[in-house]
Amino acid sequence: MTDYLRAVFDMLGPAENGYADPAAWLRLEQEIGRRLPADYKAVVDAYAPVQLNGHLGLSSHPACAWRNLGEAIRSDVEGWNEWRAWKDDDLEPGADPRVICNRPQIVFGTPARILRSMLPSDAELRQDWKLWQELWVRAQHDAAARHLAVDLYDQLHAWVAGPWNAVRSGEFADCDVAAVSSLVLALCDGLGIRLMLDDPRVDLATARAAIWRTIAPTLAVGPAFPGV
Numbered sequence: 001m002t003d004y005l006r007a008v009f010d011m012l013g014p015a016e017n018g019y020a021d022p023a024a025w026l027r028l029e030q031e032i033g034r035r036l037p038a039d040y041k042a043v044v045d046a047y048a049p050v051q052l053n054g055h056l057g058l059s060s061h062p063a064c065a066w067r068n069l070g071e072a073i074r075s076d077v078e079g080w081n082e083w084r085a086w087k088d089d090d091l092e093p094g095a096d097p098r099v100i101c102n103r104p105q106i107v108f109g110t111p112a113r114i115l116r117s118m119l120p121s122d123a124e125l126r127q128d129w130k131l132w133q134e135l136w137v138r139a140q141h142d143a144a145a146r147h148l149a150v151d152l153y154d155q156l157h158a159w160v161a162g163p164w165n166a167v168r169s170g171e172f173a174d175c176d177v178a179a180v181s182s183l184v185l186a187l188c189d190g191l192g193i194r195l196m197l198d199d200p201r202v203d204l205a206t207a208r209a210a211i212w213r214t215i216a217p218t219l220a221v222g223p224a225f226p227g228v
Contacts, residue, residue, distance in 0.1 A: 004039070005039045005042060005043070008043060009046065012046075012047060015045075015046030015047060016046065016047065017045055017046055019045065019048065019049075019061040019062075019063040019064045020045040020046075020063075021045075021062070021063035024061075024062040024063035025041055025062055026128075027062065027070075027155070027159070028062040028069060028070045028073075029117070030114070030117050030159055031070060031159055031162060032070075032073065032113075043058065044058055044061055044069070045061070048060065048061040048064070048067075048069075049061055049064055049067040059072070060072045111160075111184075111215075111219075112212070112225065112226040114159065114160055114162075114184075115184070115188070115208060115211055115212065115225075116208070118160075118184070118185075118188040118192070119188060119191065119192050119195060119204060119207055119208065120192055120195050120196055121204050126196065129192060129196055130196075133193075133196065135148065135149050135152075136149065153185070156185060157178075157181050157182065157185060160181040160184050160185060161177050161178065161180075161181040172219040172220065172221065173218070173219055173220035175218045175219060180215055180218055180219070183214070183215065184211065184215060187210070187211045187214060188211065191207040191210060191211065192207070194207070195207060205225075208225045209224075209225050211225075212224070212225040212226075
């Protein structure tokens with residue numbers, strides 16, 4: 001079988017890996033609520049930001065301050081929404097992402113997708129949770145670990161708050177975004193530990209449903225965990 005990633009590297013030459021940073025990719029994927037293809041991340045890590053042969057533009061990287069991929073994605077989303085705000089002629093249903101996604105507005109990440117990323121739902125996320133739990137234990141005895149844990153919680157808080165701060169279409173009710181975000185983090189921590197223990201009384205569907213059911217009245221949305 002052809003190793004296409006290897007073939008791309010052979011064609012483009014030695015990789016610089018100037019911005020390779022797994023943590024930056026993790027933050028971006030958490031923010032948009034989607035995993036990005038591993039081969040794509042490998043090529044971007046190796047060469048971005050760059051334009052190849054005047055055709056292929058790898059113009060951004062999530063760890064690059066002056067060409068940040070997350071900011072580029074957010075700008076595209078916000079630009080599309082602004083364009084739709086004044087554009088008179090309607091898109092065909094098959095070309096309108098709001099219709100495709102069954103959403104009144106396209107936003108940068110969604111609460112439901114964030115909740116999916118916050119709980120140990122697959123092998124990769126369970127490994128992340130193991131590291132997170134080890135940091136909790138170490139933080140009890142090490143000041144540097146404690147400061148790191150607090151800083152990471154600050155980042156998580158900002159990420160969880162993102163969708164509610166961004167939505168201006170009336171999809172959610174006005175609420176104390178900081179308080180809701182803190183509640184979501186606390187619920188994910190508690191139920192996530194139960195999932196890591198393989199507690200027979202708590203499975204993934206139960207955890208997601210419990211969290212969503214708790215915050216739904218504040219957001220003025222249905223109590224059932226969204227399917228998308």
